[in-house]
Amino acid sequence: MSLFHRIARSDHAPVRFLLDGVPCEGRExxxxxxxxxxxxxxxxxxxxxxxxxxxxxxxxxxQDCWVTLADGERVRACTTPLTAGMSVVTGAAA
Amino acid sequence: MSRPQPLVVGAGPAGVRAAETxxxxxxxxxxxxxxxxxxxxxxxxxxxxxxxxxxxxxxxEAGKAQRLHGAFAALAGxxxxxxxxxxxxxxxxxxxxxxxGESRAVAYDGLILATGASDRVLPVPGWTLPGVxxxxxxxxxxxxxxxAIGQRVVFAGSxxxxxxxxxxxxxAGVKVVAVLDAAPLAAKRHLLRGLALAPDIVLRGxxxxxxxxxxxVMLRHGICDLAFEGEGRVAGVRWREGRRExxxxxDGAGYGLSLRSETQLADLAGCAFAFNQRDRAFLPQRDPSxxxxxxxxxxxxxxxxxxxxxAAELAGERAALALLEDRGLPHxxxxxADLERKLARIGRFRDVLEAAFPFPAQWAARVKDETVxxxxxxVSAGALRNAVRDFSLDEINRxxxxxxxxxxxxxxxxCGAAAAELLAVETGRGVEAVGRLRSQPPVKPVPLTLMPRxxxx
Numbered sequence: 001m002s003l004f005h006r007i008a009r010s011d012h013a014p015v016r017f018l019l020d021g022v023p024c025e026g027r028e029x030x031x032x033x034x035x036x037x038x039x040x041x042x043x044x045x046x047x048x049x050x051x052x053x054x055x056x057x058x059x060x061x062x063q064d065c066w067v068t069l070a071d072g073e074r075v076r077a078c079t080t081p082l083t084a085g086m087s088v089v090t091g092a093a094a
Numbered sequence: 095m096s097r098p099q100p101l102v103v104g105a106g107p108a109g110v111r112a113a114e115t116x117x118x119x120x121x122x123x124x125x126x127x128x129x130x131x132x133x134x135x136x137x138x139x140x141x142x143x144x145x146x147x148x149x150x151x152x153x154x155e156a157g158k159a160q161r162l163h164g165a166f167a168a169l170a171g172x173x174x175x176x177x178x179x180x181x182x183x184x185x186x187x188x189x190x191x192x193x194x195g196e197s198r199a200v201a202y203d204g205l206i207l208a209t210g211a212s213d214r215v216l217p218v219p220g221w222t223l224p225g226v227x228x229x230x231x232x233x234x235x236x237x238x239x240x241x242a243i244g245q246r247v248v249f250a251g252s253x254x255x256x257x258x259x260x261x262x263x264x265x266a267g268v269k270v271v272a273v274l275d276a277a278p279l280a281a282k283r284h285l286l287r288g289l290a291l292a293p294d295i296v297l298r299g300x301x302x303x304x305x306x307x308x309x310x311v312m313l314r315h316g317i318c319d320l321a322f323e324g325e326g327r328v329a330g331v332r333w334r335e336g337r338r339e340x341x342x343x344x345d346g347a348g349y350g351l352s353l354r355s356e357t358q359l360a361d362l363a364g365c366a367f368a369f370n371q372r373d374r375a376f377l378p379q380r381d382p383s384x385x386x387x388x389x390x391x392x393x394x395x396x397x398x399x400x401x402x403x404x405a406a407e408l409a410g411e412r413a414a415l416a417l418l419e420d421r422g423l424p425h426x427x428x429x430x431a432d433l434e435r436k437l438a439r440i441g442r443f444r445d446v447l448e449a450a451f452p453f454p455a456q457w458a459a460r461v462k463d464e465t466v467x468x469x470x471x472x473v474s475a476g477a478l479r480n481a482v483r484d485f486s487l488d489e490i491n492r493x494x495x496x497x498x499x500x501x502x503x504x505x506x507x508x509c510g511a512a513a514a515e516l517l518a519v520e521t522g523r524g525v526e527a528v529g530r531l532r533s534q535p536p537v538k539p540v541p542l543t544l545m546p547r548x549x550x551x
Contacts, residue, residue: 003225003327007266008240009144029142034239041224041327048472052326054224056469058231059135060128061212063503063539064469079128081141
């Protein structure tokens, strides 16, 4: 179940991306964090305990929302705009 | 060869007004900011414009937000603006800047640091659970992304932002279950003194609290032993009021205890620091103009000490005037004196706010051993206490070396204050006696694939 609930921008254009291999839709203007958390409730697992994480500060300070893309690149979800065709893996330590 | 231009780090209220002031004097500063557009955190804009107008996004501060955005837009063509760019190091009069996939070394003559702030947090059980965000994070989700962090949301901690964010969520139609203020109700009497200094701000805060209460939001004061609970995501919050333990169900939570300054670059620039009692933190030393201990380096805004957005605009302009004076350019001394008077007045109001929302200093003695203090490296309070005892540590950088606290990806931004408080209590001293975490480049993670490029300017 999603963590985030949209209350604005419902008319923005859909942006398609892959979340753990599953086709999903975000919206134009989403950060990657928003796109992920409007579908599921975590972006990664902790390197140490394996506990789920979903970010914390949302302004690029805490570094808690780094996610792994399917091509191996790692990005900070809260400061990365969603772009069409992104493929995100949330089960990985990132 | 002509003199290099000044560098302004940050395009929030302080950075924008600093850049504007430099441009008026005929300079062409480089303005570097991590965000895609100016505004800082408080006047942050959605990535793509949406159906909400400035009033809906910024409330009573809409006019200020629009004026600041407008002022920066008017500088186009007269400054260099690098958005989505990170100053990750300062060395020998050059800034290493990560931008567009490469690292550029930029020489500057005059440096204005307007690096802002983020939420100050003391770790509590469950604070790493998905669904628990900082108060600022909860606000960014709402304002910049048009999303609520839950459907039954609790806001906890202290400080003016606690009530503002809760009120903004309520106004947006989200169910706010409770506002849990660590400050005792009696401390709010200090706000009466604030009425004389900043009546509009105090009255607005009182209105937020009154409207929250009228709409059925539970407001509690003097709460302690806060804990978030849930399996895999937040599902509830527990706290204590006196001897009474209380619990509520929730599916989202915002938490923060006022703000903390972003000071890493001032440290890398070599600025001397001193302990600031009001912010309960080590801050770069500065004079009323914003001059630091390093010639040609100036600081302004919340990155120099928490004072809010209005002060940041004034301080940004004041610091720029100091730079102009030091460069032998016209520097409007009367305007400078006026800015300093206004800043001093805001400073007196900050004293009131700190008294009304006091730092919960009892945290360090009460935090349980199993509580995770460092969310990056998952270092617990017990591990820190053991390290202090086993190695007879009394200084924060020694504690870092032994325990890894502050060594993770956030570089101590979210655990540093807590670790210092713990170390102080364990060694029976004031928090000012345990030192401060030294900053290291890169100040935030940068990709190893960044291509270095040495620029002439």
